[in-house]
Amino acid sequence: MYKVIVCDHIHQSGLDLLNAQSDIEMQNLAAMPKNELLNHISEADVVITRSSTDVYEQFLQHSGKIKAVVRAGVGVDNVDIDGCSRKGIVVMNVPTANTIAAVELTMAHMINAVRHFPGANAQLKNDRKWKREDWYGIELKGKKLGIIGFGNIGSRVGVRAKAFEMEVLAYDPYILPTKATDVGIAYTSSLKDILECDIITIHTPKNAETKNMITSKEIAQMKDGVILINCARGGLYNENDLYEGLQSKKIAWAGLDVFDKEPAIDNRLLDLPNVYVTPHIGANTLESQEQIAIQAAQAAIESARGSSYPNALNLPIKESELPSMLKPYLELTQKLGFLAAQANKGVITSMHIEAEGEISAYGDSLTTFALVGALNMSLGDKINYVNAQFIAKERGIDVKTTLKQVNETYKNQVHLTLITQNEHITLSGSVFEDRHLRITSINNFCFDIEPKGKMIFFRNTDVPGVIGSVGNIMANHSINIADFRLARQNKEAMAVIVVDEDVPTEALKALEQIPACLGLKVVNL
Incomplete structure (x- = not known):
C-alpha cells in the first residue's frame, strides 16, 4: 500500500479519486494544525499541498520516505524545489487546470473596466441611488487590445476578444508569429506597438525579464485613458508607477487580480477609485478547483506507483543514481541554456549540445537541462525536466546532441549553440576542481569566468x-x-x-x- 497525505483542502473529487484506488491509503489531514502535521508526513510516500503548507527546511526535516510533493495549483512559491531535489523528492504542479478560469476572469476585469459594474452595483444597492448618468462606459467593439504573452491563457483571451469584435494584437518574442496569425490575430515583434493599444492585458510568467516589465517609461508611451489588466502575476506592472499613472488619469482604469506582495490588504492601489481588484481568484471556479484536485490526485497516484511524474518541476538527484562528477555539469548546462536565451532573444529554432569527456555518457540528461534553461525565459515554471523534450519538439526546435569521449583541453567540456530567427550564440563551459563552474568561451572568445x-x-x-x-x-x-x-x-x-x-x-x-x-x-x- 502506498500512502498519500493531503495537507491542504482540495475538492472532494480529488479525495474520491484517491479513495477509489485499491493500492492507495489516503489521509486527509488538511484540518490539522501545521505543527502537528509535521509529525505525520514522514509516513507518506506522496503529499499533496496547496499554498497553506510551506515545504521548506522544517518540512523537509520531517520528510521521511516522501518521494513526491504535488502542489495542487500552478505557483510553487511555498516549495523549496532545490531542497526537495537534494532529498530526492520530485516536485509537481498542476499548470493547466485553471486556464479557462483565468481567461474568463481576465475578460470579467476587462468588461468591468469599460462598464463599471462594481461602482454601479454599489451605488444602487448600498446608496439606493438611481443615477444612470454616472455610469456611461465604452464598448469593447472596435477597441484595440494588446496582449503581452500569447501562451495558453493569452491566446484564449485573444480568441474571446475577437468574439467581441475587438482588434487584437499579440506580442510574445518567444512564439512564432503564426501562432497568432493562424487564429486571426495580428502579431507584433515590438512592445511599442502594444503600448499604443486602448486596452493592454499581460499574461507572462514572472522572471527577471518580465518583473517590472511595465514602468513609468512604458506608461508614458501609452494612450491617454488606457486600460490595464493583470490577472497573471504580481509585479509585472511596477506598482508605484501604476499608482502614479492611475492617479494622474493617464491610466483610466486598471483591473488587478494579483499583487507584488500578497495578501494585499494594505496596498495603496486599493485606495484609488479607478482600480477594480479581486484577491487572486484566477483559479477560483468550481470547475477549475475540481480539475485541480483531480489532476493533483492523479499525479499523486502515478508518482506513488512510480509510473510517471506529470509536470515534474525538478529532477531528483540521488547520490546512488548519478555520478557525483555529473551533477555540476547538469547545473552548468542549464545555466548556459538560460544565459544563451537571454543573450540571443527570439524564437528558438535550433539548439546543439556537444558533450566531451566522461560526461558524454549522459548526453540526454545534459540536453534536457539545456532545454529547461533556454525555455525558462519564455515559459517560466511551465517548463520542466519531464516535458522539455516534448515542448521543444512541439515548438519545432531542432535539437541535436553530439558526443565525444575525449576533449583535448579539458577532462570534460560542454558546448551549447542556440540559434534563433535573429542570430546565434555558442557558449562553452567546464567544471574545475572543488565544483567550480566556469564559462570557458563565448562565440570562440576564450574566458575563465563563473556563470553568476x-x-x-x-x-x-x-x-x-x-x-x-x-x-x-x-x-x-x-x-x-x-x-x-x-x-x-x-x-x-x-x-x-x-x-x-x-x-x-x-x-x-x-x-x-x-x-x-x-x-x-x-x-x-
Missing part, C-alpha cells in the same frame, strides 16, 4: 582606450564593476563585465555609443 551575477557581454574592435571608456561610463552611473574579463581574436575583443547593480538604460546607450562598440548583451544569472 549580472553580466554585460561587450564586443568591440581591438583598439586602445576602450577599457577606459567603459570604466568611465560605469563610474559616471555609479555602477561598481565586480569583475572584468577580456578576450581578443582577429582584431576584435570581447569583455565580460560583472556588475553589482542593474545597469540603467542610459548607461547601456552610452556604452553602445563608444565608437569601437560592435554590440553588447545584458544577462543575469
Whole structure:
C-alpha cells in the first residue's frame, strides 16, 4: 500500500479519486494544525499541498520516505524545489487546470473596466441611488487590445476578444508569429506597438525579464485613458508607477487580480477609485478547483506507483543514481541554456549540445537541462525536466546532441549553440576542481569566468582606450564593476563585465555609443 497525505483542502473529487484506488491509503489531514502535521508526513510516500503548507527546511526535516510533493495549483512559491531535489523528492504542479478560469476572469476585469459594474452595483444597492448618468462606459467593439504573452491563457483571451469584435494584437518574442496569425490575430515583434493599444492585458510568467516589465517609461508611451489588466502575476506592472499613472488619469482604469506582495490588504492601489481588484481568484471556479484536485490526485497516484511524474518541476538527484562528477555539469548546462536565451532573444529554432569527456555518457540528461534553461525565459515554471523534450519538439526546435569521449583541453567540456530567427550564440563551459563552474568561451572568445551575477557581454574592435571608456561610463552611473574579463581574436575583443547593480538604460546607450562598440548583451544569472 502506498500512502498519500493531503495537507491542504482540495475538492472532494480529488479525495474520491484517491479513495477509489485499491493500492492507495489516503489521509486527509488538511484540518490539522501545521505543527502537528509535521509529525505525520514522514509516513507518506506522496503529499499533496496547496499554498497553506510551506515545504521548506522544517518540512523537509520531517520528510521521511516522501518521494513526491504535488502542489495542487500552478505557483510553487511555498516549495523549496532545490531542497526537495537534494532529498530526492520530485516536485509537481498542476499548470493547466485553471486556464479557462483565468481567461474568463481576465475578460470579467476587462468588461468591468469599460462598464463599471462594481461602482454601479454599489451605488444602487448600498446608496439606493438611481443615477444612470454616472455610469456611461465604452464598448469593447472596435477597441484595440494588446496582449503581452500569447501562451495558453493569452491566446484564449485573444480568441474571446475577437468574439467581441475587438482588434487584437499579440506580442510574445518567444512564439512564432503564426501562432497568432493562424487564429486571426495580428502579431507584433515590438512592445511599442502594444503600448499604443486602448486596452493592454499581460499574461507572462514572472522572471527577471518580465518583473517590472511595465514602468513609468512604458506608461508614458501609452494612450491617454488606457486600460490595464493583470490577472497573471504580481509585479509585472511596477506598482508605484501604476499608482502614479492611475492617479494622474493617464491610466483610466486598471483591473488587478494579483499583487507584488500578497495578501494585499494594505496596498495603496486599493485606495484609488479607478482600480477594480479581486484577491487572486484566477483559479477560483468550481470547475477549475475540481480539475485541480483531480489532476493533483492523479499525479499523486502515478508518482506513488512510480509510473510517471506529470509536470515534474525538478529532477531528483540521488547520490546512488548519478555520478557525483555529473551533477555540476547538469547545473552548468542549464545555466548556459538560460544565459544563451537571454543573450540571443527570439524564437528558438535550433539548439546543439556537444558533450566531451566522461560526461558524454549522459548526453540526454545534459540536453534536457539545456532545454529547461533556454525555455525558462519564455515559459517560466511551465517548463520542466519531464516535458522539455516534448515542448521543444512541439515548438519545432531542432535539437541535436553530439558526443565525444575525449576533449583535448579539458577532462570534460560542454558546448551549447542556440540559434534563433535573429542570430546565434555558442557558449562553452567546464567544471574545475572543488565544483567550480566556469564559462570557458563565448562565440570562440576564450574566458575563465563563473556563470553568476549580472553580466554585460561587450564586443568591440581591438583598439586602445576602450577599457577606459567603459570604466568611465560605469563610474559616471555609479555602477561598481565586480569583475572584468577580456578576450581578443582577429582584431576584435570581447569583455565580460560583472556588475553589482542593474545597469540603467542610459548607461547601456552610452556604452553602445563608444565608437569601437560592435554590440553588447545584458544577462543575469
